[in-house]
Amino acid sequence: MSTTYSATYHDATGRFYQATIFLSAVTITIRYQDENNQQIDVNWLTKDLIAVNKQIIGSELQHRNSKGEVDRLGIRDEQLMQALNKTLSHHKLFGNASARVAGSVWTKLAVIALIILFLLLGAYLWFVPWLGERIANSFSKETEISMGEKMYESMIPQYTIDTAKTVILNEFYKELHYDVGYPVTITVVDSKEMNAFAMPGGHIVVYSTILENMKTPEELAALLGHEASHIGLRHSLRNIFRDLSRKMFLALLFGNDSGITAVVVSNANALKQLEYSRSLETEADDNGLQLMAKNNINVQGMVKLMQMLQKESGGAETSPFLSTHPVFKDRIQNIETQIKKLPAVTTGNDRLKKLFHAIYE
Numbered sequence: 001m002s003t004t005y006s007a008t009y010h011d012a013t014g015r016f017y018q019a020t021i022f023l024s025a026v027t028i029t030i031r032y033q034d035e036n037n038q039q040i041d042v043n044w045l046t047k048d049l050i051a052v053n054k055q056i057i058g059s060e061l062q063h064r065n066s067k068g069e070v071d072r073l074g075i076r077d078e079q080l081m082q083a084l085n086k087t088l089s090h091h092k093l094f095g096n097a098s099a100r101v102a103g104s105v106w107t108k109l110a111v112i113a114l115i116i117l118f119l120l121l122g123a124y125l126w127f128v129p130w131l132g133e134r135i136a137n138s139f140s141k142e143t144e145i146s147m148g149e150k151m152y153e154s155m156i157p158q159y160t161i162d163t164a165k166t167v168i169l170n171e172f173y174k175e176l177h178y179d180v181g182y183p184v185t186i187t188v189v190d191s192k193e194m195n196a197f198a199m200p201g202g203h204i205v206v207y208s209t210i211l212e213n214m215k216t217p218e219e220l221a222a223l224l225g226h227e228a229s230h231i232g233l234r235h236s237l238r239n240i241f242r243d244l245s246r247k248m249f250l251a252l253l254f255g256n257d258s259g260i261t262a263v264v265v266s267n268a269n270a271l272k273q274l275e276y277s278r279s280l281e282t283e284a285d286d287n288g289l290q291l292m293a294k295n296n297i298n299v300q301g302m303v304k305l306m307q308m309l310q311k312e313s314g315g316a317e318t319s320p321f322l323s324t325h326p327v328f329k330d331r332i333q334n335i336e337t338q339i340k341k342l343p344a345v346t347t348g349n350d351r352l353k354k355l356f357h358a359i360y361e
Contacts (some may be wrong), residue, residue, distance in 0.1 A: 005080035009042065012069035019040045020341065021073070027092075028063075030073065042071075052093050069272025105350055129161050129242045136241035141201075144237055145182065147317075148201025159189035162208060165359055171208065171216075172355040173224055180232025187226070195313060196223060198230040200237040213312055215355035218292075218347055225288030226302075233287060235280045278331070285335055293342045296349070300339070 009019040009030050033131075043050040044063045050070070051062040061084070065071060074082055074334045082223035088094040139147075165188040170222050173186055182202040191207040198204050204227045205308060214220045239336035275286070283303065347353070 001195040003083070007077060008074035010043075010072040010074065012065065012067075012071045016074070019073075021080060023080075023087055025087055028073075034202055037063065046088055046091060049088075049093055052099050077213035096274065113124065117306045131245060133238050133242050133245075133328040136238045141182070141238065144234070148199045148203055148236075151199055152203045156189075156205075156211065157257060159187075159205075162188040162190055165208070165211065168355055168359050169211075172220065172352065173228075175296065175352045176221055176291075176356060177295045178225060180228045181284070182228075182231050183230060184228050194309075196227055198227040198233070198236045200234070200240065202231055204228065204231070211359065213308060214309070214356075216301060216304065217353050218298045219305045219308060220301075221292055221297045221347075221352075222288060222299075222305040222355060225231060225291045225297075226284050226305075229287035229291065230276070230280075233280075233283060235276060235284060239276055239280070241313070251278050262276070282331060282334055285331065288333065289338050289342060293345055296345050296347065297352075298345060298347045299342055301337050302345075303339070305330065306335065 001101060005021040005023065007019055007021050007030075008016055010016045017034070019030045019032040022029035023033070026046055028044040028046060030044065032040055036038050048063050048064050051057075053059075053060045053062070059075060059081060061073040062242055063071055063073070083093050086347065166186065170188045173184060178184070184202045186204045186205060186206060188206050188211060190207060192209055193207050194210045194213065196204065196206045196210055204224065208225075210223070211220075214223070239263055289299050289302055291297075292301065
């Protein structure tokens with residue numbers, strides 16, 4: 001049963017009546033008996049309250065009705081005033097300033113906006129990249145190879161291909177007998193940058209400058225084993241999807257696999273600046289060492305490759321290859337630790353050595 005209060009109701013004509021008051025956050029119901037003993041209910045919307053005046057005895061609450069006239073409520077019941085202050089704390093006439101601000105529509109909208117902003121920031125930093133990697137992992141190998149081929153065709157026209165070295169390097173790779181589960185194809189391009197990168201599905205692009213700095217076939221075998229491991233372990237695909245996840249998220253909402261593929265292909269040039277995480281680089285190092293050992297390639301070539309890259313960079317990781325394939329001191333230490341677990345092998349493949357020297361003839 002709702003609590004009722006007593007007050008004196010003054011209508012717009014000046015007549016007044018003793019009334020019973022029913023209170024809610026939206027309405028104030030005033031019930032009284034008129035001159036003919038008829039029960040009358042007057043409903044005030046709390047939004048139409050216009051003033052509270054303190055008087056010598058009690059208070060007066062003013063209301064503007066639908067006709068624009070002002071009717072009033074004379075209040076001597078202290079409990080009614082307490083109830084008004086509590087129930088209508090959000091109203092500009094009642095409660096303290098902080099309560100009114102907290103109850104205002106604009107403040108509530110601001111709080112909602114901040115919550116939405118926080119959720120969007122969380123999605124941007126964590127959920128969307130995670131979603132991108134999930135999409136990548138759901139791709140079939142056939143789709144990945146097809147997408148990689150389109151990316152290669154989109155990107156390679158900007159380069160000048162060294163056809164002769166490309167043929168020899170592909171023969172060199174075949175002689176390594178690395179099995180990463182993908183049909184790896186290597187392209188050598190003319191460039192003064194020291195770089196090499198892997199594409200989803202099987203393409204490896206090697207810049208002529210990094211090739212010219214190789215001193216032994218084992219170093220080249222280590223480079224190709226590392227890049228082939230990125231392909232076999234799907235690092236390229238996963239990193240691309242994480243890097244482009246915001247665009248791909250929109251493509252996922254409004255398209256399908258082909259829409260996502262179009263987004264990735266249009267950003268094929270991002271591959272040469274694509275950075276791998278330290279854990280992915282270490283995983284590619286370890287897998288590359290396994291490939292070398294399994295196929296009787298001296299695994300010291302991996303150490304020599306890293307040392308050569310650091311030397312060529314002057315000790316600073318500023319070259320394109322080192323900026324996208326960071327060489328950390330403890331990463332080299334990890335390679336040396338992994339080598340101790342592998343059988344000692346020497347490179348006895350004479351054709352491999354012959355092909356390596358043919359690159360520089």
